[in-house]
Amino acid sequence: MKYNVKIKLLVLICTVIGVSSYARQADQRHMLWYDKPANNWNESLPIGNGYIGGMVFGNPGHERIQLNESTIWAGGPNNNIDSEAGKNISKVRALLASKKYVEAQELANRTLGPKGNSGMPYQLAGNLIIDIPAHAAVSNYRRDLDISRAIASVSYTHNSVNYKREYFTSFTQNAMLVRLTADRPKMISCKISLQSPLSFGASVIGDNFVLSGKGSDHENQKGQIKFNVITRVKSSGGTQHTDTSGISIAGADTAVVYLAMATNFINYKDISADALKRAESSLDRAFKSSFPTLAAEHELFYKKYYDRVSLDLGITDAVKKTTDVRIAEFADGRDPQLAELYFQFGRYLLICASQPGSQPANLQGIWNGELKGPWDSKYTVNINTEMNYWPSEVTQLSELSAPLFNMIADLSVTGRQSAQKMYHARGWMLHHNTDIWRTTGIVDGAFWGLWPMGSAWLSQHLWEHYLYTGDRNFLKKQYPIMKSAAWYFMDVLQTDPEHNWLVVSPSISPENQYIGGKIPVSVAAGATMDNQLIYGLFTNLMRAATILKTDKNFSDSLARLRDRLPPMQVGKHGQLQEWLEDFDNPDDKHRHVSHLYGLFPGNQISPFKHPKLFAAAKNSLIYRGDVSTGWSMAWKINLWARLLDGNHAYKLITDQIKPVSGGSGGTYPNLFDAHPPFQIDGNYGCTSGIAEMLLQSHDDAIYLLPALPDAWPNGSVKGLIARGGFKIDMEWTDRKITRLVIHTSLNGDCRLRLNQQANNKSFKKSTGPVGKDNLNRSTDIKAPLIKSDDERLNTQLSESWVYELSTRAGKSYHIIGE
Ligand code: FUC
Numbered sequence: 001m002k003y004n005v006k007i008k009l010l011v012l013i014c015t016v017i018g019v020s021s022y023a024r025q026a027d028q029r030h031m032l033w034y035d036k037p038a039n040n041w042n043e044s045l046p047i048g049n050g051y052i053g054g055m056v057f058g059n060p061g062h063e064r065i066q067l068n069e070s071t072i073w074a075g076g077p078n079n080n081i082d083s084e085a086g087k088n089i090s091k092v093r094a095l096l097a098s099k100k101y102v103e104a105q106e107l108a109n110r111t112l113g114p115k116g117n118s119g120m121p122y123q124l125a126g127n128l129i130i131d132i133p134a135h136a137a138v139s140n141y142r143r144d145l146d147i148s149r150a151i152a153s154v155s156y157t158h159n160s161v162n163y164k165r166e167y168f169t170s171f172t173q174n175a176m177l178v179r180l181t182a183d184r185p186k187m188i189s190c191k192i193s194l195q196s197p198l199s200f201g202a203s204v205i206g207d208n209f210v211l212s213g214k215g216s217d218h219e220n221q222k223g224q225i226k227f228n229v230i231t232r233v234k235s236s237g238g239t240q241h242t243d244t245s246g247i248s249i250a251g252a253d254t255a256v257v258y259l260a261m262a263t264n265f266i267n268y269k270d271i272s273a274d275a276l277k278r279a280e281s282s283l284d285r286a287f288k289s290s291f292p293t294l295a296a297e298h299e300l301f302y303k304k305y306y307d308r309v310s311l312d313l314g315i316t317d318a319v320k321k322t323t324d325v326r327i328a329e330f331a332d333g334r335d336p337q338l339a340e341l342y343f344q345f346g347r348y349l350l351i352c353a354s355q356p357g358s359q360p361a362n363l364q365g366i367w368n369g370e371l372k373g374p375w376d377s378k379y380t381v382n383i384n385t386e387m388n389y390w391p392s393e394v395t396q397l398s399e400l401s402a403p404l405f406n407m408i409a410d411l412s413v414t415g416r417q418s419a420q421k422m423y424h425a426r427g428w429m430l431h432h433n434t435d436i437w438r439t440t441g442i443v444d445g446a447f448w449g450l451w452p453m454g455s456a457w458l459s460q461h462l463w464e465h466y467l468y469t470g471d472r473n474f475l476k477k478q479y480p481i482m483k484s485a486a487w488y489f490m491d492v493l494q495t496d497p498e499h500n501w502l503v504v505s506p507s508i509s510p511e512n513q514y515i516g517g518k519i520p521v522s523v524a525a526g527a528t529m530d531n532q533l534i535y536g537l538f539t540n541l542m543r544a545a546t547i548l549k550t551d552k553n554f555s556d557s558l559a560r561l562r563d564r565l566p567p568m569q570v571g572k573h574g575q576l577q578e579w580l581e582d583f584d585n586p587d588d589k590h591r592h593v594s595h596l597y598g599l600f601p602g603n604q605i606s607p608f609k610h611p612k613l614f615a616a617a618k619n620s621l622i623y624r625g626d627v628s629t630g631w632s633m634a635w636k637i638n639l640w641a642r643l644l645d646g647n648h649a650y651k652l653i654t655d656q657i658k659p660v661s662g663g664s665g666g667t668y669p670n671l672f673d674a675h676p677p678f679q680i681d682g683n684y685g686c687t688s689g690i691a692e693m694l695l696q697s698h699d700d701a702i703y704l705l706p707a708l709p710d711a712w713p714n715g716s717v718k719g720l721i722a723r724g725g726f727k728i729d730m731e732w733t734d735r736k737i738t739r740l741v742i743h744t745s746l747n748g749d750c751r752l753r754l755n756q757q758a759n760n761k762s763f764k765k766s767t768g769p770v771g772k773d774n775l776n777r778s779t780d781i782k783a784p785l786i787k788s789d790d791e792r793l794n795t796q797l798s799e800s801w802v803y804e805l806s807t808r809a810g811k812s813y814h815i816i817g818e
Helices: 003-029 085-097 101-111 275-287 291-306 323-332 336-353 384-388 390-394 398-423 454-469 472-492 528-547 552-563 594-598 611-624 630-642 646-656 681-694
Strands: 031-034 045-048 052-056 062-069 126-131 139-146 151-158 161-169 176-182 188-195 199-205 208-214 226-236 239-243 246-252 254-263 310-312 702-704 715-722 726-733 736-744 748-754 801-807 812-816
Touching: 003 031, 003 336, 031 323, 031 336, 045 139, 045 151, 045 161, 045 336, 052 161, 062 176, 062 226, 062 254, 085 101, 085 398, 126 176, 126 226, 126 254, 151 291, 161 291, 176 188, 176 291, 188 199, 188 208, 188 226, 188 254, 208 275, 226 246, 226 275, 246 254, 254 275, 291 336, 310 336, 323 336, 336 390, 336 681, 384 390, 384 454, 384 630, 384 681, 390 398, 390 454, 390 681, 390 715, 398 454, 398 472, 454 472, 454 528, 472 528, 472 552, 528 552, 528 594, 594 611, 611 630, 630 646, 630 681, 646 681, 681 715, 702 726, 736 748, 736 801, 801 812
Parallel strands: 702 748
Antiparallel strands: 031 139, 045 052, 052 062, 062 126, 126 188, 139 151, 151 161, 161 176, 176 254, 188 246, 199 208, 208 226, 226 254, 239 246, 310 715, 715 726, 726 736, 736 812, 748 801
């Protein structure tokens, strides 16, 4: 070999080694991995494409992939509203107005419970089983999920042969693929089958093994969802045989299982599709392409979302440990990368559970292994559904909110029935739950379910999308839905006899009680959260009407009503009152922190404008404590970030990323959040919370590193989005920003708040108030009612500086560093 050829070869080898070891290290960043198969559902690994989902158990001898199709729900088209409710609602209202709280609750419990049904459960499709009994005992076992590619794999050695399985749910073909390979020919022999508790039969149609099933009958509703799961195998070098027990493969070099699922569901009122035809056409289309081609297409599609944001909070040798061990050790503080992995896992779960055209992510995303999962695996809209979508805008997954917006559009139709028939009001409304049929009635019982505020909270997401994107066409399209949500409240607001304020009655401060005892009382008038939600809805609409140059009179009437809403009140414990009266108990550890809606996700409690109110909100959160259910802790991460306390937010991350024990929340080995049981909102909420610690954009400026904990002194993030369409790339060292680049998508003023002074000539210290069109504007609230000069309301804020830069769309501005 000539000398220079040798050199070139060496360079090539070094490059390959270098690149692959770099790639290995880089890969670890995005890898969940284990040295054992999953023992139970909370150890299995989720894959999904918004429409179909799978939980991979990875057992060598008996593989189980639990299957979901997002439209398999019990029951059929219906709305669970109670046309008789109106008269009882009026009576409960009258009792509340005369402060007969226990009587009001008692009447509500008796007369305003669920009518018909409490919503339908989301159900599993079944299981794909791959049996290889000879592989009961294996060595060298590894199971992983690479969230940078959305591909899971299992590898092991048996009788000196190395086997590998790869699994993904194609984003481009709506099919699931599983490839089985070995490093010696003719080694793949297995039996592939499908099973489901909902099945009414297996058949062979052509080369396809077909399972037919039907959603359950439930609470007086006939199961009307019909579905099919079908599978076909492409094997090479061996034999293959299909009968009604499954597909048998013998002596093959490789086998690729193609699987498709579909239902007859078109929308909440139309279930006329042909499930089998749909599933067959997906399978036929996918089957035309090879595994590598589909895997490459899948990865490309997925990366378009995933790669938009990168985060680096530091990496240590801890990444070499299995993910379950890392969870157990996270609180020791030696594994900052696990927070990054958890953050990105939340983004992974949103990409895999919510795609434009799919159903929105439910309480379990799309992953549910039961016929009736926890809380039916439906949509709970008094926090949980909204939390699912908190990370979408800020972590640059804006398009993935489309399913939520579609559901809101559906609810704005079905919710008119409940508004009209139950409350004799215009507009649309729903209570604290809905399902695939977009039901809007009271469920579970009045104590939890008599909460008529769902439309106000959901509408906030429409407005937020506008704030992040500046998309006026979107705002124009959604404006009538927001307006119709406001009509409902315009019609039902009641005058509170004591203060003459306008309040919602009856309602509850989600799911909390203010009187204990034999009949715990939750039913109330004028709960703080309700006031904040309506104040927000009316304010957003008034701003939208100005932007769209429309509806001056309507906007004026909103302004008049808004003036009469109750202000936020600070109570005797130096807390933000949860109710109109000062009922709060500082020992109350309830998981819901509804009155802090105004702090997050709302923007009505500013440290700079209303420091005493801000301090009261903080006191409320301190009284509530840290450890709670998974989603509650995730909410508190966001809240502590808004309280500008990074260390407390980080403390809650350590409470959340810990193994599950007892009744409080934590993290399962597969990184799923535990309420317990598994509920996906905590995953999404924590992702949002981490973003909120690094970037906020709701209080008259974009605040960078507003709540950086001591645990992350150095780091970088690329691609977070601030309201106003700004994309932020930044690095920090010793807690100081050392590089900052802002990419703009709109023309406008960029106001930045920094914890350091910046030396950039084009970047001026801000002197005036925020412009009225600025999308980072906070909400101007009514002056809070602060009864005492309590020293617990003093706030110490660390120094920060506000700068201004006028920006043009499509440009990048290097503000700090090169
Ligand atoms: C609300 C919460 C529960 C649970 C359920 C799905 O009712 O109070 O904790 O998360 O939703």
